[in-house]
Amino acid sequence: MKRFTTFALTLFTLLPYCLNAQAPVTYDRLSNAAKEPQNYLTYGGDYFSSRFSPLTQITPANAKNLSLSWVYQSAVAGSWESTPLVVDGIMYVTQRPNDVVALDAVTGRVFWIYHYNNDPKITVCCGANSRGVAILGDTLYMGTLDAHLVAIDTKSGHPLWKSDVADSKAGYSITMAPLAVKDEIIVGVGGGEYGIRGFIAAFDAKTGKERWKFYTIPAPGEPGSETWGSCKTATAYCDPEAWKHGSGSAWVTGSFDPSLNMIYWGIGNVGPDYNGEQRPGDNLYTCSVIALDADTGKLKWHYQFTPHDEYDYDSVQVPVLADITWKGAPLKAMLWANRNGNFYVLDRATGKFLLGKPFVKVNWMSGFDDNGKPIQTRQPPGMPTYPAVQGGTNWYSPSFSPRTKLMYVSAWEDEGEMFGGVPVEYKEGMNFGGGNLSLFVPRADDPTKPIPNAPTIPNLRRGPINNWTDAGGHGAVLAIDPQTGTVKWRFRMTDVTDSGIISTGSDVIFTGGREGYLQAIDARTGTLIWKQNLGAQMINNPITYSVNGKQYVAAMAGLSLFTFALPN
C-alpha cells in the first residue's frame, strides 16, 4: 500500500511535467488545435481564427470570482497590440518594437527575451507594433518592422535565420503575426499609407527561403489589372501608373482551411487612401478577401468588399471560418464583419456572396447588386459618411462560438467622418494618404451640423480623461447571427474599443476596450458578469489558456500584461 501511495504520489507529481512535455508544435498539432484547448497555438487560436476556446472552468456563474494571478510589465512605451501564444505552459509574446518574451504562463517569470535590432530609419504608420509570433516545431517566427522575417529557437530565444521580405525604405513593414502552414511561414506586408505594392509571401520554415509571392495589386496584363483604369478625365489629376503604388497591404494574419488547402487573407486600403480620382477603377485586390492555394500562392477566388475605396476601409479583419448550416445544408462559410460597416457571409470554397448587412450605421452604400457588389452613395462635401475612417470595426479579432452560433464583434457605432481627397504625388517612403478629413460630432440642437472644434475620438490612443464622450460615437460588443446578419444583443460602451474578443466553451466572452476594463460577458445574453479596471487602454486580443488544469485569462493594458484565474 505504501509502495502504491509512493508511486501514486510520484505519478501525480510528475503529471504536470508530462503534460508540459514541450513537444514540438507540428503541423498536425496546429491542424487539430481544438484537441489541446489548454494551449493557444496561433494568432487566431486555430486555423479557422474562430478565437473560440473549449475551456470551461471559468463559467458565467463563477467568473465574478476571477482574481489576479500575475502581472508582467514590459517597460516599453506605446500601445501594446500583441496576441500571446501559450504552448505547454510557456507564453510567447511580442513587445515593442520587435522583442519576443518567453514567460512561465503560471507565474509570469521570464525565461528569455529576444531583442531584434530594427533598421533605425524605418517608416511605420500607426505605431511600431508587432502583433505576435507563429510557432512551428521548436521555432518561433516573427515579422519585423524593417520587413524581415526572423526564426527564433523556442528554448533559448536565439535567432536561427533572418530573411528579407521587402524594402523598408519604400515603406514596407511587417506588423502582423505570421501564419505557419505545413512547412512554410506566410506573411503579409504593411505600408498601405506609403504607396507600397502589397503582397503575401511564403517562406520555407527551415531555411527562410522564399517559396512564393502573391502581389495584391496586379501588374498590367494580369487578371484584375483591368480594374486599374486609364486616365480619362481632363480636370482631375490621374496617375497612369497608379498600380505601382496601389498599396493593398496585408497587415493582419490570415486563416487556413486544410480541407480546401486554401489560405484566406484580408487586404488593406488602396493608395492613395482618400483621393480616388487619381486611380480610376475598382482597384483590385484592395479592400478584398483573397483565397490562395496554400502550396503555390495562386489566386483561387476573391471578393471585394469596398471597390474603389475612398474611406480607408481596410479589409484587414481576420477571416473567420466556420462550418455552419445555411438554408438547411452544410456550408463551409467565411464570416466577416468588415471595416466598411457590413457583416458578410461568403462561401469559402467559391467566394460566392451569400449575405451582406450593415451592423453599424452605414451610408457610403445603399445596398448590393445581384453579384454582391455594393451600390455606393458618395455623401456630399461637408456631410458625414458612416462609418468613419476607423470603421465599424478594425483589425482586432472577432470570435465565433460554435456553441451559440453567434459572431462576436467589437464595433464602433455612430461615428461619422467628413472625407475629402486631395491630389498626392508618390514619393518613396513618404505618406501617400491624399486625404483631408475630420470626424463629425453632431450638435445637440441640430444633429445635421457639427460642433466646431469639438474633441473627437482619438484614432489610436487616449489618456485617462474622455473629453469626447460618446457624442461622436461609441463602442460596443455585438453578437451577430450569421443566418440573418442581425444583432442578437449589444453590449454598449461609453468609449470605443480596440480590443478583440475570445469566447469559451462555457459561454463566456472576454474583451476589453479603451476605458481599460477587462470584461467577462455572458455569451448568450450580453450581460456583464465581471469587470476589472486595468488602468489603461486595452488594444489587443485577450486569450485564455490552461496549465495544470487551471484556466487563465490574459490581456494587456497599457504597458502591462495581466493574467487572471479563479482562486484555488
Next chain:
Amino acid sequence: MTLKAFFNRPAIRAAAGLLLSAGFLAAQAIQGHPEDYSRADIEYGARLYSENCDRCHGPNGTGVSGVDFKSGKFSHATTDRQLIAVITSGFPEAGMPPFQFDDAQFAGIVAFLRNMNTLDRGSLTPGNPARGQAVLEGKGACLNCHRVNGKGSRKAPDLSDVGAVRSAGSIERSLVEPNIQMMPINRPVHIVTRAGKAIDGRRVNEDTYTVQIADQEGRLLSLQKSELREFSVSTKSNMPSYKGELTPAEMSDLVSYLLTLKGQ
C-alpha cells in the same frame, strides 16, 4: 503624369486659381466649413503673424523670395494639418526656425494665412485684453460661474487655460451661441441616486460604468452608474448668450483677454 505636370496644364492652372482665390481651399482645408475660419481666429492670427512672421515674410506675405502668401498657395502644404507641420518643422536650411504654438495660436495663424489673399487687414479690429478683463470681471459677470486664476465660482469650467485649449473662434462662438459651442464633456448633468439624493453638476469624465462630476459647489464626485436612479445629460448650456448684451468692441476685448489665459 506627375502632380507638377498636372498643375502646369493651363486649364487646371486656371481652375486652381479660381478655387484658391475664392477661398475654396481655405474652406476645404479643415472640414469644408467656412465658419471654421472665424473673424476672431483671423484677428488673433493677424496679431500672432505680426509678432512672429512679419520680420521675414513681411506684412503682405511676400518678404521671402519665391514665397507669396497672398497667392493662397503653399508649396509644401495642401491641408491645414500640413501647414501646421511646416510651421512646426520650419525650414532650417532656408533660415526658417521651427515654431511652437498652442492649438489656439495655430488655429489663428492658419486662419490668417488662409485668408491673406482676400483680407483687408485694415478692417481687423483686434481687442484690448486689459479692457476685456474688465468686461469679464464687471459687465459680463463671468466669475459668477467661471473661475480664472483662483478667482470666481466653480460652477462652470475653470477658464485659466482657455486661451491655450480653445481657438479664438471657439471662444467667440461660446459667448454668442453657447449651446452650439458647448463641448459634450461640459454638458450639465442631473443625477438622482438610488437613495433619492439629487445632484446637479458638470460632467468631467465618464466611462461605461462610472461618471465623474463637479457639483454646483465644485466638489468632485465619482458615481457608479448602477447606483443611480436617474442620470441625464442636458444638451442646453447653463451659460447665457452675450449676443446683444455686449457691444462688438466689448466682445472683441473679452475674446482677446481670454486668449491671454494660457495656464500656468
